[in-house]
Amino acid sequence: MASAEIHDLYDSILILDFGSQYSHLITRRCRELGVYCEMLPCTQKMADLSWKPKGIILSGSPYSVYAEDAPHVDPAVFEAGVPVMGICYGLQEMALTHGGKVEAHTHREYGFARITVEKTGNAGADALFAGIDIPEEGMTVWMSHGDQVASLPPHFLTVAHTPTSPWTAIAHESKPFYGVQFHPEVTHSKQGKLVIGSFVNNICGVKPGWSMESFIPKEIARIREICGDKGQVIGAVSGGVDSTVAAKIMHEAIGDRFHAIMVDNGVLRKDEAKKVKKMLTDDLGVNLTVVDASDLFLGRLKGVEDPEKKRKIIGNTFIEVFEEEAAKIEKACAEDKSKGPIEWLLQGTLYPDVIESISFKGPSATIKTHHNVGGLLEDMKLKLIEPLRELFKDEVRALGRLLNIPAHLVGRHPFPGPGLAIRILGEVTREQVQILQHADDIYIEEIRAAGLYDQISQAFAALLPVRAVGVQGDARTYDQVIALRAVSTEDFMTADWFEFPAGVLKKISSRITNEVRGINRVTYDITSKPPGTVEWL
Numbered sequence: 001m002a003s004a005e006i007h008d009l010y011d012s013i014l015i016l017d018f019g020s021q022y023s024h025l026i027t028r029r030c031r032e033l034g035v036y037c038e039m040l041p042c043t044q045k046m047a048d049l050s051w052k053p054k055g056i057i058l059s060g061s062p063y064s065v066y067a068e069d070a071p072h073v074d075p076a077v078f079e080a081g082v083p084v085m086g087i088c089y090g091l092q093e094m095a096l097t098h099g100g101k102v103e104a105h106t107h108r109e110y111g112f113a114r115i116t117v118e119k120t121g122n123a124g125a126d127a128l129f130a131g132i133d134i135p136e137e138g139m140t141v142w143m144s145h146g147d148q149v150a151s152l153p154p155h156f157l158t159v160a161h162t163p164t165s166p167w168t169a170i171a172h173e174s175k176p177f178y179g180v181q182f183h184p185e186v187t188h189s190k191q192g193k194l195v196i197g198s199f200v201n202n203i204c205g206v207k208p209g210w211s212m213e214s215f216i217p218k219e220i221a222r223i224r225e226i227c228g229d230k231g232q233v234i235g236a237v238s239g240g241v242d243s244t245v246a247a248k249i250m251h252e253a254i255g256d257r258f259h260a261i262m263v264d265n266g267v268l269r270k271d272e273a274k275k276v277k278k279m280l281t282d283d284l285g286v287n288l289t290v291v292d293a294s295d296l297f298l299g300r301l302k303g304v305e306d307p308e309k310k311r312k313i314i315g316n317t318f319i320e321v322f323e324e325e326a327a328k329i330e331k332a333c334a335e336d337k338s339k340g341p342i343e344w345l346l347q348g349t350l351y352p353d354v355i356e357s358i359s360f361k362g363p364s365a366t367i368k369t370h371h372n373v374g375g376l377l378e379d380m381k382l383k384l385i386e387p388l389r390e391l392f393k394d395e396v397r398a399l400g401r402l403l404n405i406p407a408h409l410v411g412r413h414p415f416p417g418p419g420l421a422i423r424i425l426g427e428v429t430r431e432q433v434q435i436l437q438h439a440d441d442i443y444i445e446e447i448r449a450a451g452l453y454d455q456i457s458q459a460f461a462a463l464l465p466v467r468a469v470g471v472q473g474d475a476r477t478y479d480q481v482i483a484l485r486a487v488s489t490e491d492f493m494t495a496d497w498f499e500f501p502a503g504v505l506k507k508i509s510s511r512i513t514n515e516v517r518g519i520n521r522v523t524y525d526i527t528s529k530p531p532g533t534v535e536w537l
């Protein structure tokens with residue numbers, strides 16, 4: 001029997017992305033409504049789609065529909081026999097496809113607007129706003145367009161207007177096609193979620209069913225079906241949220257047939273390997289092997305200062321160590337007749353990575369080589385199993401809480417694969433690692449004590465390659481400098497530095513200079529991204 005796919009388990013909405021900065025928010029809003037949805041590039045051919053959506057949403061776009069290089073949907077979208085809603089550019093694309101006209105308008109609409117919803121008397125056309133309690137003065141929405149519909153396509157009706165735009169929302173007179181010029185997916189459109197809900201729940205008829213509570217048993221059943229009675233799975237864990245949640249769900253599904261491997265690369269945070277071992281093995285029951293490869297990693301990092309070289313060494317050495325350990329587990333499984341072969345490799349891929357990799361605009365430029373375990377597959381000939389592939393980060397956190405993963409771990413800041421090696425500017429030695437581990441530990445402890453940890457997206461200390469003069473006790477010192485970094489960000493593409501209360505910084509600085517041998521100065525990094533990056537290397 002073919003493995004159960006997510007679309008067999010949930011009614012799904014298809015979102016076709018024309019590259020708007022808000023596109024992923026449509027996905028978020030649908031998920032919040034308990035509706036499973038997937039976003040694919042607008043160039044998706046309907047004939048190539050392996051599942052049947054219950055409805056289709058066309059996103060906004062930075063393009064003009066009438067421009068020569070403008071992206072267009074497969075006309076089969078309108079022949080799929082399911083409801084379609086176009087948002088902003090999506091509405092204009094729908095209008096153009098059906099014989100309407102779209103033009104640049106003298107009165108551009110950016111920001112808040114009030115729309116007046118009209119009753120056409122046609123129940124189908126009125127369905128989009130039916131049941132929404134619209135204030136007398138109109139519905140407050142967020143607009144962001146320079147083009148607008150200049151003549152309505154045949155068989156379409158006007159269902160909402162603004163003083164400058166007569167066709168702010170349109171609907172077909174006999175088919176379930178709707179278009180809105182505003183952006184219901186952004187929170188500034190106060191009743192926007194109701195409009196999306198009206199489309200997905202009422203018009204498409206999707207019953208809310210998507211929740212992490214419902215995801216767990218379904219995903220466990222899916223994993224069991226994929227792995228069969230004996231199939232074995234291996235996977236790397238780091239102690240981060242994604243790999244821990246992925247490991248726990250694998251353990252729930254197939255018990256000790258999931259083999260987790262943690263590689264101690266010598267550049268982890270203070271006592272990290274010990275803490276992860278305790279949590280995964282003792283608290284969560286996951287079958288885990290910790291490999292202490294710190295000598296190997298630190299040996300290879302000797303004398304290396306270049307950040308990209310550090311990343312490459314750590315990435316390649318990680319693959320080598322992981323494969324060696326996996327081969328040992330594989331051998332043990334082969335010798336034990338009660339066990340099947342290792343066929344699968346667990347990866348903690350999340351939905352934003354999937355969207356990014358198939359984006360209509362193409363993957364965004366890689367500023368740094370981000371290390372992951374992607375390189376493992378080719379040599380190992382294992383099949384990928386990715387239980388978090390459909391989830392956003394906050395869904396993974398919700399899943400983690402339901403799987404009894406401790407709260408402090410579920411809310412943890414991200415930690416990069418190359419670890420402290422990209423926070424030690426200059427050569428990475430065991431002594432430098434210990435200094436940084438100690439300072440970082442104090443910093444995070446004080447942030448937690450001040451109750452600020454959850455307000456910060458990522459905080460860490462970096463060890464600078466300079467020496468400064470200080471006076472400690474009565475003696476003059478010539479020691480190293482710690483830079484503290486803390487940022488707030490939505491997506492890590494841009495970030496603001498975090499505004500600490502001065503008292504908190506004062507305490508952190510005093511503790512670090514008093515307690516960490518070799519440090520006589522602490523600075524706070526007040527650079528946003530851009531122009532800086534989050535990490536120092």
Ligand code: XMP
Pocket residue numbers: 311367368369370371372414415416417418458492529532533534535536537
């Ligand atoms: P940057 O420094 O690029 O960081 O602004 C953005 C986010 O990415 C993390 N980061 C990495 N993660 N391997 C990783 O796994 C890397 O090489 C790497 N470099 C940066 C960084 O910690 C932040 O969360």
